[in-house]
Amino acid sequence: MQLNIYSDKNYLPKGLEPVPMLYPFWKEFIPSGEYPWSRLYGKYIEVSNSLFQMTSLKEADLVIMPINWRFIRGESWRSKVNKEAESLSIEFAEKVANSGKELVVFFAGDCCAEEIPIKNATVMRMATYRSKRKQNDIIMPSFTEDFVQEYLGGQMSLRQKSEKPVVGFCGLAITDSWEKKLKTILFHGVMLTQSSEFGVSPYKGQILRSQALKVLAKNPSLVNTNFIIRDKLVFLTTQDIEPRQKTRDEYVKNMVESDYILCCRGSANYSIRLYEILSCGRIPIFIDTDCVLPDDSIIDWKKYCVWVDEKEIPHIADKVAEFHSNLSDQEFLDLQHECRKLWKNRFSAEGFYTNFHLHFPKK
Structure with a gap:
């Protein structure tokens, strides 16, 4: 139309x-x-x-x-x-x-x-x-760019179902600290002086990611982990093509070699990574922080994601393992195609x- x-x-x-x-x-x-x-x-x-x-x-x-x-x-x-x-x-x-x-x-x-x-x-x-x-x-x-076209030669890389799910993550994750608490207090003070809505700490996403990664890493009986954890931004902090390309290649490789990818909000209450995961044909582990996702009235997002409320982070490994065990070998393959299709048809x-x-x- x-x-x-x-x-x-x-x-x-x-x-x-x-x-x-x-x-x-x-x-x-x-x-x-x-x-x-x-x-x-x-x-x-x-x-x-x-x-x-x-x-x-x-x-x-x-x-x-x-x-x-x-x-x-x-x-x-x-x-x-x-x-x-x-x-x-x-x-x-x-x-x-x-x-x-x-x-x-x-x-x-x-x-x-x-x-x-x-x-x-x-x-x-x-x-x-x-x-x-x-x-x-x-x-x-x-x-986001089309991961299959840009990085995988136009051919989607499918994962066969294994007994234990492989959870991937490549990116920034920091632990909570007194320094972050002080910066959060200053953040709220600035928001109030600007007569703006009392905001959420811009570090919340990084801290939640760190918490989730720790729980996953402590449960090797339930999940296998494939983590590359950085303590600072790399891809967005340099204009030089070569290091940006290298960082992006590492990011894509980590995604391709994993079954499920952790995604959580950043400074704002959304995740760019969610759409990158779908573009690549991988299954997101989505940390819900009072989020609204696109087309939520017509899309059953819990069909495409391992859905984890932020209060459920201590049980994230159990939720991933349960989601994985409930999929047959063919359903696991089909879901990868469906994630890719969802991105291509709705979110590209x-x-x-x-x-x-x-x-x-x-x-």
């Missing part, structure tokens, strides 16, 4: 890029040369003309705010609000409100669960909290935008 959409480059602050949905229509913004994200939107751009048509405001089914709200709010709780960009975006929202059209605002980044100062907009967020979800919040995936860039109209039934 094709939707008529409207946006306006005049409301895109100078020096900032638009939301990726608009790349096919404002081609000068299509990213190039930034590994690996330069290839995230290629297939979406190829099919975009069958999905959306840029029209006038009067003819539009939906209006797309041109800027991602994260560029207004900032990438993290430490960032200052871009007042100039905010003012321009509110002006755009007022223009749309006077037209009676439905406005869609995209909000990614560490602060994407926050309120925005625009009424009656549909907000496409990467995260919120289930206990605080608003009716106009729609959860979207974090887009082209899959998400192909189904975009389902969130906005015509009145």
